[in-house]
Amino acid sequence: MDFGFIFSSAAGELFSPTTAAYALAALGLAVHFGYSGLLNFGQAGFMAVGAYGFAISTLTFKVPFFVGLLIAVICSVAFAFVLGIPTLRLRADYLAIVTIASAEILRYIVTTNQLTGFTGSANGLAAFEGDFFSMNPFPPGTYAGMNNRDFFIRIVGWGLVVVCCTLVWLLMRSPWGRVLKGIREDENAVRSLGKNVYSYKMQALMIGGVLGALSGMIFTLPRGAVQPSNYGTELTFFLWTCLLLGGMATVLGPVIGAMIFWVVLSLTQSLLYGLIESGAVTWLTTVQAGQLRYILVGVALMLLMIFRPQGVFGNKKELAFA
């Protein structure tokens, strides 16, 4: 086995654009659940809104990149608003049900054949990233072992993660964030102190949703394609895994959680493949190994919940499940 390759590919995952996208979306979940107590099981839906909002406005309406970005953000705010109106007055569980269902509804809508002209149906959309990469300030060449295109998307993706983390941190240390944390604990108590709980929950849902939409864009740009199958329910649960790994009511938790998630996936995959190829493991095919690594992530999550329930960064006293 080539351990050098195994570790370098695992290290590559640390700063891959997909990890950045996961970090952003998980940060959105931290705003939702970690800070406000909103159970959003449809973060994949918000990502899809971002990705499709951007892709459709670029391809069908031929708008420039930043207008497309704005449209994607506005769409996610509208999506949050529509989900929030009926559910935020009710208990947290209802939001969970509605979000998981709407994310699926959205995925089925973009897969509909009648809309192929707009959404590309099951094949999705492609070739909308030209505008973005034409803004690349780095001339062709090798940067830290990457071509200029890969380097650019990493800079943008992680730059966005840093900016969003800073914004979320600033928001959460403010009195506004304090009201949100109060709502997470007991919304009736916050209401009795004269705060409009509904409006705060709506704002939090929108902010987390916008983070999801931005993440959707970072997720699709390097691929140059959006496909509905990428935005299934399992994506939402991977994001929850990242959030729980890192720690819920923290800013860095989701980022580190996303890194751990991808590094563990990459390491287990390379190790298993290496073992299979070297003949040490004969009872497993490479296809099975691909599935097994998700099982291992699940086991890791279970162990974490048992032995360090607050996540890597979380404060044990702030345990959400206590």
Added chain:
Amino acid sequence: MTEPRDDSHDVKTEEINYMTDSRPIAIGENLPGCKKRDPIVVAENVTRSFGGINAVDVEYLEIPRHKITALIGPNGAGKTTLFNLLTGFDTPNSGEWKFEGSNIAGVSSYKVARMGMVRTFQLTKVMGKLTVMENMRLGAANQPGERLSNALFKGIWGGREKEITAQANILLEKFKLDAKKDDYAASLSGGQRKLLEMARSLMVRPKLVMLDEPMAGVNPALTQSLLDHIKNLKAEGMTVLFVEHDMNMVRHIADWVVVMAEGRIVAEGPPGEVMKNPAVIDAYLGAHHDVDLGDAEGIKELEAELEADEESIVGTENAGIIAPEVVVANLEEEDGK
């Protein structure tokens, strides 16, 4: 402050000392639903039924301003439900009520609180995963940083935050929670949570504080100082309405008592008068309710009463350690210390 020269001018002067104001509270007789000289809350025909049972059926109720009003009654009398209705946490089947002259029936609970009518809960609600200080800060009104548009800029809300923190420190000291201010509220005991909740509601600077069983679970040593705090709220111009089962507290601090039973107001009046009302004694208080066992005089009084009572073993050979001689001797020994 100059003393009014003559009593007839007293009503006109702005500077009324609410602690010693002894003008009659009600207009006319002290009957259930009577009109008050200066009501802060007026409720009319408020009803709420839970599946056939009328939990609250209040025909007319006025809460006097700048007074401490106690709402008492047996369990299930509808006291807490009435609280919930008045503060917008529950919707009545019918009824209207006004707070300071403006109609607030159907107004959402957070708006009611902003108008200055703030409540606490029977099942204490503190934010366990916030520190005591953060709990207090959360109560404060007019913090511009609670708007999303200002939240990012500490320059806008930092100044107000300092004022809030100073206000919170004063209150925490009064409620003997200052040593706990950096602890998570979840680490407080039940009684301390009650105190925190009350202190937090005062952060709003309310006009009317509605306390749901403020003394439940608070230790006796603290009760006295807490009673003084509640009395002092009056001096600060606040009105207090509280639900309580502790009759000593009611007797000590309440200016006015409203008795509820089965959802209706059955009696109203100053504490001394209401507690002599035979209907109230039968329905709720029970005999010997007016003896305060918290002090030596009360115990002697009760011993004397029991001695006269034929059904009691006090005064017979079987009295043992509850015989007057033993109890009084113990008390004198304690007093001597």
